[in-house]
Amino acid sequence: MGRVYNFSAGPAVLPEEVLKEAAEEMLDYKGTGMSVMEMSHRSKAYDTIIKEAEQDLRDLMNIPDNYKVLFLQGGASQQFAAIPMNLMKNKVADYIITGQWAKKAYQEAQKYGKVNAVASSEDETYSYIPDCSDLPISEDADYVYICENNTIYGTKFKTLPNTKGKTLVSDVSSCFLSEPVDVTKYGIIYGGVQKNIGPAGVVIVIIREDLISDDVLEGTPTMLKYKTQADNDSLYNTPPCYGIYICGKVFKWLKKMGGLEVMKQKNEEKAKVLYDFLDQSKMFKGTVRKEDRSLMNVPFVTGDKDLDAKFVAEAKEAGFENLKGHRTVGGMRASIYNAMPKEGVEKLVAFMKEFEKKNA
Numbered sequence: 001m002g003r004v005y006n007f008s009a010g011p012a013v014l015p016e017e018v019l020k021e022a023a024e025e026m027l028d029y030k031g032t033g034m035s036v037m038e039m040s041h042r043s044k045a046y047d048t049i050i051k052e053a054e055q056d057l058r059d060l061m062n063i064p065d066n067y068k069v070l071f072l073q074g075g076a077s078q079q080f081a082a083i084p085m086n087l088m089k090n091k092v093a094d095y096i097i098t099g100q101w102a103k104k105a106y107q108e109a110q111k112y113g114k115v116n117a118v119a120s121s122e123d124e125t126y127s128y129i130p131d132c133s134d135l136p137i138s139e140d141a142d143y144v145y146i147c148e149n150n151t152i153y154g155t156k157f158k159t160l161p162n163t164k165g166k167t168l169v170s171d172v173s174s175c176f177l178s179e180p181v182d183v184t185k186y187g188i189i190y191g192g193v194q195k196n197i198g199p200a201g202v203v204i205v206i207i208r209e210d211l212i213s214d215d216v217l218e219g220t221p222t223m224l225k226y227k228t229q230a231d232n233d234s235l236y237n238t239p240p241c242y243g244i245y246i247c248g249k250v251f252k253w254l255k256k257m258g259g260l261e262v263m264k265q266k267n268e269e270k271a272k273v274l275y276d277f278l279d280q281s282k283m284f285k286g287t288v289r290k291e292d293r294s295l296m297n298v299p300f301v302t303g304d305k306d307l308d309a310k311f312v313a314e315a316k317e318a319g320f321e322n323l324k325g326h327r328t329v330g331g332m333r334a335s336i337y338n339a340m341p342k343e344g345v346e347k348l349v350a351f352m353k354e355f356e357k358k359n360a
C-alpha cells in the first residue's frame with residue numbers, strides 16, 4: 001500500500017520530500033559513514049545540523065536577536081510547568097481558557113502560584129475565542145497565557161489579546177510556522193513540533209532574553225531552567241538529535257516553498273476548499289464560529305453519531321486516515337497542516353460530496 005492522506009492532529013503528516021531525503025541519508029549522513037541517530041551530539045557534523053536548524057528558523061520567523069531559540073524535550077506539556085517555574089516572580093499569572101490544552105496549562109500552573117482564568121469559552125464547548133480586548137488582567141501578573149490555535153476544537157486567535165503591557169506566553173503547537181507572526185509581541189512562543197514541524201520528542205521555545213535568569217522558583221529542576229538550556233545552546237545534555245535534524249529539513253523545505261507568507265496563502269486556499277463545502281452542505285456542518293476558524297484543524301459533524309462513524313470508516317477505506325474527531329468532541333476533524341497538499345483536501349471534499357449524495 002502507498003501513502004495515504006493523513007489528517008491526523010498529531011503526530012501528523014510531514015513533507016514527503018523530507019522523508020525521502022532522510023531515508024537517503026539514513027545509513028550514511030553526508031559521507032560521515034553513520035546515521036544522524038548514531039552521531040555524537042558534540043560532533044562537528046551535528047553542530048552544523050543544529051546551528052543551521054536554528055538559523056533557518058530565525059530566518060523563517062524573523063526572530064530578533066534578543067530572543068533565544070531552544071530545542072528541548074518533554075513535549076509542550078512539560079512547558080506547562082516550566083513556564084510558571086521560570087516566569088512567576090510575583091507568583092501570579094492570567095490564563096485564557098480556550099480549550100483542553102489551555103486548561104491543562106492553567107491547572108499545572110496552579111501548583112506554583114495564584115492563577116486566574118481571565119476569560120474562557122468553556123460555556124460553548126470552546127467553539128469560539130472570547131473577546132480579549134479588555135480583560136481584567138491582574139496588576140501583578142507575571143504573564144498572560146494563551147493557546148493560540150486550539151487543536152481539538154479548531155479555533156484560532158485572529159488577534160492577540162490585549163495583555164495591558166504584560167508578557168504574552170503562547171502555545172503555538174498546532175499553528176507553528178503556518179503563517180507569519182510578529183515575534184516581538186510575545187515573551188515566549190513555544191510548541192511541540194509533532195503537529196506541524198517534525199517528529200514527536202522536540203519542543204521549540206522562543207523566548208525573550210530578559211525572561212531568562214537564575215531567578216526561578218525554588219526547586220526548579222536544572223533541566224527545566226531556561227537559563228541552563230540557553231547558556232548551553234540546547235546542548236546541556238543530549239538533545240533529541242534526530243528529531244531536531246528532521247525539523248531542520250522541514251525548515252529548509254519551508255524556505256524553498258517561499259517562506260511563511262506563501263504558506264499562509266496556501267493554507268488559506270486549502271482551508272477554504274473545506275470550509276466552503278461545509279458552509280453549503282446539508283449533511284456536514286462545521287462546529288466553530290466562522291470568524292474564529294483555524295486554518296489547521298477543521299472539526300465537523302453530521303449531527304448523527306452513527307452516520308459520523310460510517311463516514312469515518314468509509315473514508316479510511318478510501319485512503320483518508322485519522323478523520324475521527326477528538327474523543328471529547330466526537331464527529332470528525334481534518335487536520336490540514338503545512339505538509340497536507342491541497343489535492344488531499346480537494347479529494348476529501350469530493351469524497352464527502354459523494355457520501356452526502358449516497359446517504360441523503
Ligand SMILES: *Cc1c(COP(=O)(O)O)cnc(C)c1O
Pocket residue numbers: 010074075076077078101147149150151171172173174192195
Ligand atoms: C498536542 C498539543 C499539546 C501537547 O503536546 P505534547 O507534546 O504531547 O505535550 C499542547 N498544546 C497544543 C496546542 C497541542 O496541540
